[in-house]
Amino acid sequence: MKRIHNSSPTNHPLRSCLTAGVSLLAVAVLAACSAVELKKEPQKPKVQQQGVSDKKQQFFTFMKPRVENENVRIMVKHEKLRSLHSKKTLSSSEQAWVKELASEYKVKIDKHPTSAQWQELKLRVDVVPIEMALVQAANESAWGKSRFAREGNNYFGQWCYTKGCGIVPKQRTAGATHEVQSFSDARESVSAYMKNINTSRAYAEFRKLRMESRDKQRPLNAERLAMGLKSYSERGMAYVKTIQAMIRSNRDLIAQS
Numbered sequence: 001m002k003r004i005h006n007s008s009p010t011n012h013p014l015r016s017c018l019t020a021g022v023s024l025l026a027v028a029v030l031a032a033c034s035a036v037e038l039k040k041e042p043q044k045p046k047v048q049q050q051g052v053s054d055k056k057q058q059f060f061t062f063m064k065p066r067v068e069n070e071n072v073r074i075m076v077k078h079e080k081l082r083s084l085h086s087k088k089t090l091s092s093s094e095q096a097w098v099k100e101l102a103s104e105y106k107v108k109i110d111k112h113p114t115s116a117q118w119q120e121l122k123l124r125v126d127v128v129p130i131e132m133a134l135v136q137a138a139n140e141s142a143w144g145k146s147r148f149a150r151e152g153n154n155y156f157g158q159w160c161y162t163k164g165c166g167i168v169p170k171q172r173t174a175g176a177t178h179e180v181q182s183f184s185d186a187r188e189s190v191s192a193y194m195k196n197i198n199t200s201r202a203y204a205e206f207r208k209l210r211m212e213s214r215d216k217q218r219p220l221n222a223e224r225l226a227m228g229l230k231s232y233s234e235r236g237m238a239y240v241k242t243i244q245a246m247i248r249s250n251r252d253l254i255a256q257s
Helices: 013-035 052-085 092-104 115-124 130-141 147-152 186-199 201-215 222-232 237-256
Strands: 179-181
Touching: 052 092, 052 115, 052 130, 052 186, 052 237, 092 115, 115 201, 130 186, 130 222, 130 237, 147 179, 186 201, 201 222, 222 237
Parallel strands: none
Antiparallel strands: none
């Protein structure tokens, strides 16, 4: 392509201003893009001799970015849902997005959702406290050392019921058909865990407690919301107390990771 040469001097004031303006705009765009980038997710740590505290921090350092990134993905949907709910009418593409989201979160909705349906969606499409998710992962995977975490990237003890969907537990009761689900990586395990917490009937109490905090404009308290996990284990309330104790004892390590 033929170049058009400018006969004006290179240090013309107008040209300098334009160049400076473009540079500032580029910096602003790059800054905005950086602000929404997901955190880098480290690889699995290598097995080595370490103290208990070091092993715990290594586990949190590995898992924390994955939990935070999944929460970011959920919060983007959460904010868009709230924004659409405030509108009087939705475009066809917006209606399709809400319908797809409702399907993802297992909520039956009408073409024009009722107030109760909007409420149920907002109840489900929300984040899980980082501290709660991390100590559950630590508890369920024996700090990442369990067979299911090592071989199947399962950090939350999720079960599945299709033959070949996971790893058969060695101590499985005769006649039982469940397997411990396998995932391609830890991120997928985190995503499945949060979807389970946000959609399963067993954790309706957790979602109710979370919504109460939202309605009162209070920060999500992991220790308090753990009260909604009674159905996560056959141990019931004893399991809840274990998770709450782990949150308290590992809070500083999690913050430092």
